[in-house]
Amino acid sequence: MATWLSRVGAASMRRAWFVIIAWVVALGGVLGGAVALGPNMQESFEIPGTESQEALDHLGSVFPQVAGSSVQVVLSADDGIEAHRDAIEQQAEAIADVGLVAQAVDPWSDFANDQIADDGTVAYTLVQFEPTGGAKPETLDEVVATADALRADGVQVEFAGQVFQSQSVGVTIVEVFGVVFAGLVLFVTFWSLLAAGMPLLTALVGVGITMGGVLGASALVTVSNSAPLMALMIGLAVGIDYALFILSRHRSQLARGMGVIESGSLAVGTSGTAVVFAGITVIVALVGLLIVNIPFLSVMAIGAAASVAIAIAAATTLLPAIMALAGERLRPKAGGRAHRLALRDVDAQPTLGMRWVTAISKRPVLAILGVVVVAVVAALPAASLQLALPDNGREAAGSTQRIANDTLQEAFGDGTTGPLVVMLDITQSTDVMGVIDDVVDELEQVPGVDSIAGAFPDETLDTAIVQVIPTTGPADPATVDVVHALREIAPEIEAEHDTPMSVTGMTAVQIDLSQRLADALIPFGAVVVSLSVLILLLVFRSILVPLTAALGFVLSVLAAFGATVAIFQWGWGAELLHFEPGPILSFMPVLTMSVLFGLAMDYQMFLVSGMREAYAHGHDARSAVRHGFAANARVVTAAALIMFFVFFAFVPEGMAMIKAIAFGLAFGVAVDAFLVRMTLVPALMTLMGEKAWWLPKWLDRALPDMDVEGESLGRHRTALAWAADAGGHLALERLRPELGHDASGSASWTITAPRGAVVRLDGGFAERQRLAHALLGDIGAVGHAHLGGAALPGDAATLRERMALVDLDGHVESAHQAARAALALRSPFAVGPVLDRRATALVERASIAAGAPIDAAAPLSRLAPLERAAVLLTIAMERRPSLVWIDAAAGAPTGAAAIAARLGGDELTIVTSEAAPEAHGRAAIELAPADAAAEDREAEAARAAAEAASADELTESDTPTGELATTGADR
Template identity: 50%
Template sequence: MATLLYRLGRFSYRRARLVIVAWLVVFAATIGGGLALGGQTDETFSIPGTESQVALDQLNALFPAVSGASAQAVVVAPEGAAVTDAGIRDQIDTLERALIGVDGVDSVLGPFDEFADGQVSDDEAVAIVRVQLDGASSDISEETIAALVATAETVDVRVEFAGQVFQDTTVGLTVSEVLGVLFAGAVLIITFGSLRAAWMPLATALIGVGIVVGAILGLAAFLPVSSSAPLLAVMIGLAVGIDYALFILSRHRGQLARGMDPAESAAVAVGTAGSAVVFAGATVIIALLGLLVVGVPFLSVMGVGAAFAVLIAIAAAVTLLPALLGVAGAKLVPREGSRAWKRAHPDATTAPTMGRRWVRGVMKRPVLTSISVVAVLGVLSIPAFSLDLNLPDGGSEPAGSTQREAYDIIADAFGPGTAGPLLVTLDITQTTDILDDLAAIRGELEQVDGVASVSPGIPSPGLETAIFQVAPETAPDDPATKLVVADLRAAGDAIEEEFGTPLAVTGVTAVGIDISTRLTNALVPFGLVVVGLSVVLLMAVFRSVLVPVKAALGFLLSVGSAMGVTVAVFQWGWGAELLHAEPGPILSFMPIILMAVLFGLAMDYEVFLVSGMREEFVRTGEPRRSIEDGFANGARVVTAAALIMFFVFAAFVPEGSGLIKPIALSLAVGIAIDAFVVRMTLGPALMALFGRAAWWFPRALDRTLPDLDVEGEKLRHHRDHRAWAAEQGDAVIVADRLGFEGTDAQLTLVAGPGTRVDLVGEGATRRLAGATLAGYLPPRSGRAVVADAVLPSEAGRASRRVTLVDVSGDRLAPTVTIAALVSERIALAAGYPRGLRRTRRWIARLTTALASLGVEPLGVADPETAVAALDPRRRALVLAAVATLDATPVIVLDHRDDALTGDDIALLDALVQRLAPAPVVRVWGREPGSPAADGALTVDLDSASTLIERSGA
């Protein structure tokens, strides 16, 4: 991974303008496409499969007149008057006529109509006009809502409106988010001490966020997408986009300060810090995609959108950022004596950095530090045990809004439960006495504890179903209402047994309760899936058992503390007025969003801090020194990253939507606690207590899990090998004690363009050597650069630049003709379509070359001759000649020991040189004891293959 990212960073640096233009084109196309598709967000919350949702879907099919969106016009009589007064009743009639005339209104039921029920308060000061709309809440247009509100102007009494259609559940960006970006910019300027460097992470993050928002808007044209989805993606994308670029840019400037070439520094920074970015981002993506296991559609879309934002942030950090570095070039080199220069030269300063002093203090008293942190965070987590989840209702709307006014009026005049009634549906297809049974069932429902009133049962026009409107004694967001729903469903079993009418509880309030219950029950399996996968990933990264387990347990403290603070503010009301928040239940999906996002970001800090410790431990083997040096090297950049995330999330709290405030506050608090308390305080203390055991890793796991090399050890070897090969001039193959699997043989070689190399050894040993040089087998030891490809880190590139052929042709099918072999090779090598004319032209060239070498072409001149039908000499000539079609700088040729003589090989070698488009290195296999060839570089593989010895050959 590190080597791949190194090459990607190098390419982006050298092709800076191309990469930048490509990103800008994608940015413009995505934004333009999203706006052109005109996707609209959908604030309908539903969970398929829940009782309330199934009942609501059945109502929509059988009784659409009551299943759609509804509204309530709340009429308040002037002080001293009553809604039953003649003048007020006239005003209500006028209001009803105005309401029925609004487009999208299906029916209006006034408080004094024949079938009205409980629509006038006991003191006759308030009346409710019920309005049934066409379609679901998501189908009601803004024009219809505005027209409904405008009807209040047609009467001379106070009218307020309630209903889900009036609740503003959309969320959007405000000026406070801009302040968050400005704060992040200020942190970057302080961190880098340079304006030129500070704008780059902001630019990459903003371009990435723009792409994500455009993509989500485009998706909204085809799928229901909550407005919270793009906003969450913006929050996550900004935070991780800035942070990931910050980590790479910090590494780059440190290397520049130490004198590294800018192009090489950018590539190395992407290969090392970029590896940590990729795997840290992978943990965030795993956590966010874990939302899919919850089975909530709108939450799944939010998780996928945020995961896409992280993916784009990673891509921007490892491609767009090095391109920007390529434009800046050497201008980013810190001035000698500046803070950035001093950080890169710690030996030039005598005073230890703040990070080093901090970690020394932590490690001095690790037990006391650990106990203190756990105790404090445990106290902060106590309020989390009082967590009450629900979806927003009219009571959570801003004070002074019409929906909040209507909600409060209804709650005061009719009881809080009337503001969010439940719908009880009955299947009456098996009932013979419908009206009497409905009356009896109404009486049963009125006996349920917590029920304030039950409306008369209303059968559907087709007599398939009937509904009751049940008003609980408590508000929709009151925990007691959840018990009422449970008791109604329990009573439904007895009612079904007695009357044969299956019962279900639905409505907006019941749907909200079911969603909250589903999300609460999903927290544990979600946590197990996400934490389990990420612990395995961290084991692969750190090659340790204790470090990933410590990271996961630290996360539990962080998330508990964040939830505790959020409950204290938004549920208990501590300091809520400072944040312009209304105390009440916490948004249902806040805990699961918090767990997903915070876990991913917490693992970011773990990777960036502990990878430095791991790198030092691998180099020195000293645990305490590794903790100190690794922490000191990463503390400043992690501090800056955490502050940036804190400011970005905190910016959404003061003036943000009521939906997003609890999420933003919990993330801001969680980030601060996790970074500064858990990762930078508790983490080093526990690592000091673990000592060398922190890096214990069972051999079975070491063999099972891949080595992800986040520290870039393989990249260092890759760069060292390249520097070593560069010292050999223009050599095409450079090998130093290159060992092969299955044999004790070693190869040391320097071969320039046009060189012939003879590998002398047993057949199996020669084939192992050839396959290793061609990148098909990993070397057992040593180092090599073949055709500008470093082995083993660039084995794939070597396989594309080395042609490996057995000129004996033993594996050829007997029906393969010369024309078929040549045309297939031309198509594979050059990407040309197969053509008989081109094939015949090349075969004619081959016959001419053979004739010039004194070889009678015989069957070679006929394209339809089967290759296997040729004699061994001519078959080898055809196969060797075909190998030149690849136009690779190296060709490795081998044969059976008894197939060809030394003169035959000399002839084949001459043919290859004549047909190759450029001087090519030819590596021939030759058995021991055969005569040496003139002008050939002979390498004795001098050791019998242990593979042959083991096989008994």
């Protein structure tokens, strides 16, 4: 991946304006589409598979007038509601005439159920919408407009109901402050306004596309009000961080003298690989929320995952393009602070990060105990976590839905705003009203039930509903007990009256949703932690590193949950943060867990990959922890601070639904970055020492190489540098194909051949085949090889395109069939007659090249060796390779090279196993295997002699011991 990403980065930099224009067009197109479609945000808490939802769906088909969304028009007048009866009834009639309104029951209707308060100053009209399509913004606007006449008559009119929860997706000045703080952190990190602005620009472009997509999608599917802000919050945070990682690497490389394009492509290939990996972990965790099977949460997760994916794309394409336009202006000025930091020797001049990790490594046990104690104390409140969905009682003070909710609860009791609906199947009853009355009597005896607001059957007498008013509000934990109590007596009622019973209504649906999310929390957490262990096992090829990372993640999540409970449920600092305490938003834990998981793995990878790199370069285990930490502490600190500021900016003035999520993420990021990753992990790594990198050999062989650190890119750059020095069109230097399980063969191949050369292969057939497949990238190899500048291992795909392997053995199909099959692969949509004509032409071309007619219908295995070679070479030339490789177990027939030269021209490089190849007078270059073991012995002897000579020189030197030590370290 690192090599491919470096090419993406290089291509983006070379075509900077094209990439930038493409992103601008995408941004304009998505935002324009969102405006054209018209955002339509709605709250829909459907939960398939639960009792409440199944009952609600059933009511929608048999009793539609009670199954849709409902609105309570709350009316209050100091001189009494009765004085305004005519006007109130006229309003109810006007509401009933609104399209998609099923019914409007005024306080004096025959169907009303105690809708006037005891003191006569408060009443409400119950409005029921059709099951589908009723609660649209335009419909609500018409309903609200009917209040104008009543207000003119001196009646206060407010509206309550789930559909009146906050419909706006606003961004306040506080969220803008979060971006400003992020900009300040970036400036301090880079000490350059130009560099600081780039991550902000790319993140804002990505967020703009995401927001446009989510808002546009709301016109087609049901999208929660909090979904756009969730996507904005996550997209902005990760977008800035991902660009920060890549840009920081680019500036550091520029400070060391690297060229702009070279540095940019290398930064995208190395840090970009880490960005892609970190982003994928966030995406996987977010998409994993689909298993909870809650539609609105699935839409929210998909929107947030899309924002992360777009942030990855922007960081790896748009950012390199902008870096290319900035060019040399991003290079730190010699002697400047940024330049000094990039070239600083952390041993001679310790950074704050080096001093911090050194202090930790001196007292690792104390550091571990300190982090664990702090995290555990912060996590303690999580034991009393209560989950619920927001209702009108949590809306902003002064809003119509909040005033209506408070008025209803004060006049009629808390339960009025969250009635429960009991559905009865009365198809087996002969005394319908008698059964309903008996059931009502039993329901009134259930603890927590305040009253029965109404009970009546549908027109076909097969379903009846009973409206139960609990004594507590919809978000009160006691209401949950009422729902459970009602469901517990359902079997008794069915047995006694032969009447199946279900509890539904929006309050019951929300309770079921909260319960499902609570039940899914531990399984989802187990999946996320297991995923983190697996991913880090693949990345770091270690057993203990993933386990310590998972332990740290658990501590971070629990601490985030505990702090959120203390603030938002217990009410610590509620006035300061402008909210009212109450149960935690139901989907806050799973969302926090999924997002924090990705961020934790991000910080873990950047810090520990630096430790692993230092360990691989010769540092002992303890020294590797210190140097790896010091190399990446600055950028991880900046990334964590940016995440914290962006998330926390949504807390003081954000939507009620998003506050707890934003706070949990902000607190979790702070704990995970500064306590867990930058304190606990270095302490544990120091204690583990060499054991931290232990991995069983069998597991090491079984695991794929993820190359998150970009090691393959480093090898590829070395290979390209060798190819530039080696010259020739085909060059091999001690190339040794592997035999399997990373065991290289005993045959070593070395040659340099110009374009158009004829190379004669020597050696056994098996050795020749391994060499060919090593060049094609089918098997591994050690050593160097390049073809036209495309070098192994990174350019295996390019070598495969440029090289045609012609195996002359084992063909049973006819020449025409072989040609037709090859053409069909290259042109899969070509019709049969066209393929037949082209195959016939190929066989005729082969006949001309062979100098004799070839029977197109004869099996290839029965043709003369030279005729078979002509057919196969003609087919191979359709790919226009720059090198053709001709081989057979018994050797290629004499004349095969000449046929290849006639078909491919003088520029074609030919490798053949025939004994005396001739191609238009071009002399053959010999390519024979060498004894790799003997070469290794010679190289080892030369290396030992060089080391001995170096030791003699040092012995005779008068250099002081201190300088010797420094020289050795530098070397």
